[in-house]
Amino acid sequence: MFDAMREGLPAAAGVGFKARHFEALMRDPGPVGWIEVHAENYLGDGGRPQAQLSALAERLPVSVHGVGLSIGGEGPLDPGHLARVAALCARVGAARFSEHLAWSTHDGAHFNDLLPLPWTGATLDRVAAHVDQVQQALGRQMLLENPSSYLAFAESEMTETEFLARLVARTGCGLLLDVNNVFVSATNLAFSARDYLGQVPLEAVGEIHLGGHAEQADAHGAPLLIDDHGHPVADPVWTLLGEVLARTGPKPVLIEWDTDVPDWPVLRAEAARAAAALEGVR
C-alpha cells in the first residue's frame, strides 16, 4: 500500500515547534534533529507561519501532527480538512504524519480537545475505516497516538493495548507512543504503565512523545494527572522512556511543550536529555 522505507524521522530528539523559538532554531538547533508542528496551525494561505515553516523545513525534517481530524468521530472525516492536511504534508515534505486516537468534532462542531473513546469492536471498525481513508488520501502510512485518559467507559470490550494491536494489524498504521500519556492514564485509571508497555506492539512504534503533566487529585483523593504539556517531563516518564528504548533501540523522540512555553534554553535542555537517552541505546 505504501513504501515503508520512505517513511520516517531520524532516530533523534525533536521538539514541537513554537514561533518564539524560530530564531534560536535557525541559528543553532543544537541537540534537535527534527521538528513537529500541529497541522491545524499551518493551514493558512501565507504570512509568517508559512514562511517560518518553509525556512525550517529546509534545515530540519518536519513531522506533521494533526490535532483536528477527529479520527475517532462517529461522523465522516471532513474531506476538505483532510485535503488541506495532505497539501500541507506535500508542501513541507513531511517526514511523518500522525494523529490521535480520539475524537474532537461532532455534528459539525469542533471542540478543540482530544475526547475519549470506548474500546469496542464498533469503535475499532470506525477508527480503522478512518485510518484507511487518511492513509489513502496521504499516500503514506500514518502514526496514531495513544490518548491520555481521565476516565474509562463501562462499555469497553478490550484493553487499550489490545485495541491498538488490532488496529495496527488491520490498517498497517504505525504507533506514536506517548510515554507521558501512558504514565498519565496508568496513574488516573490505576493500571500498570509497565504492563501497558509490555503489551503494546512496540514493533509498530514510529515515534515517541514526551510531555509534562500537572498533578491534581480526584474527588476521592486519588492522584489525577492532567496532560497539560506545560511542565518539564516528569522523572518517572524519563525512566519509562529508557525502558522502552532499551527494547526498541533508537527512535525519534519528541519533547512537547505547548502551554507556558519556556525560553529556548529550557526546551533545548529537555531535548538534550532525550538525545542523551537515545545515545544510551545506540
Add this chain to the structure above:
Amino acid sequence: MRQESFRAALLDPARPAPAGLHDGAGRPAGRRFDIYRNNVAASLVAALETGFPALRALIGGERFRGLALSFLRAHPPRDPRLALYGAELPGFLEGVAPRARFGWAPDLARLEMALREAYHAADADPVAPEALAAIAPEALEGTRLKLAPAVRRVVSRWPVAALRAHALEEGPRPEGGAQEVLVSRPGFDPLAQALPPGGAAAVAALADGATLGEAHAAGARARVDFDLGPVLAALLTGGAITGLMPQDCKETLP
C-alpha cells in the same frame, strides 16, 4: 455511549456527566468529566483571547472571559483551524454587548478579525512606491490596481483603529468620530490605517477592478471634497498594491 450525549454534557455545565463513565476503580467518573469540559472551554477562551487582544483590554479580562464562554457555547468552532474562529463574534456582540458603554465592541472585533485574516493571507509582493509616480499623469485616471490578498476594509461609526491603538497602548484614548480603516500586511505584520471619509468606498471600488478615476468618483459619492491621494498613500504604505495596470494595458484583471 453515543458521542451526542458526551457532546451535550461537554458544553452545558448544568448537565450531569453522561452515564457509563467511571474511574479506574469502577466508581462513577463524576468530576473527572469536568476535565474535558475545562479543556474545551479553556482552550477556546484562550483562542479568543489571542484573537481579540484589544477588545479584551478595553472591556476587561473578566468581562471578556464571560462573553467568550457564552459565545463558545452558542457558536462552537465549525472548523479545526482555530485561526478562523471568532468570525461570528462581532454579530454575537451586537446582541449582547451593553450598547451604552461598549457600542464599539462589535466593530472593534470586526477590525481584529480582519487583522487576523490579513496575518494568514497569501503572500504577494507589493509594487515599489515609485511605481505609481512613474505613471504619466494623463494615464493615472485610467489606471487599475491589483490589491494584495490581505487587504480588508472596516467601516465603523466609532474610531475603531484609534481604539485598538489605545487598547494596545500605542495611542491616546480617542474622542468620538467614525472611522474607515484599511487593513493590509506589509511584510508579515498586519497594519490598520485610518482612511479619510469615502476611502473605504474607493478601496472597495479598486478591489472590484475600477480605475483610479472611478475609485475617486466612488469616494466622492461619500464626500464631495474627497481626495484619493491619502488613500493611495495608505495603500502604498500598507504594501497593499501588488500590480499597476495603466489604461492601455491589455492584461485582464484576475
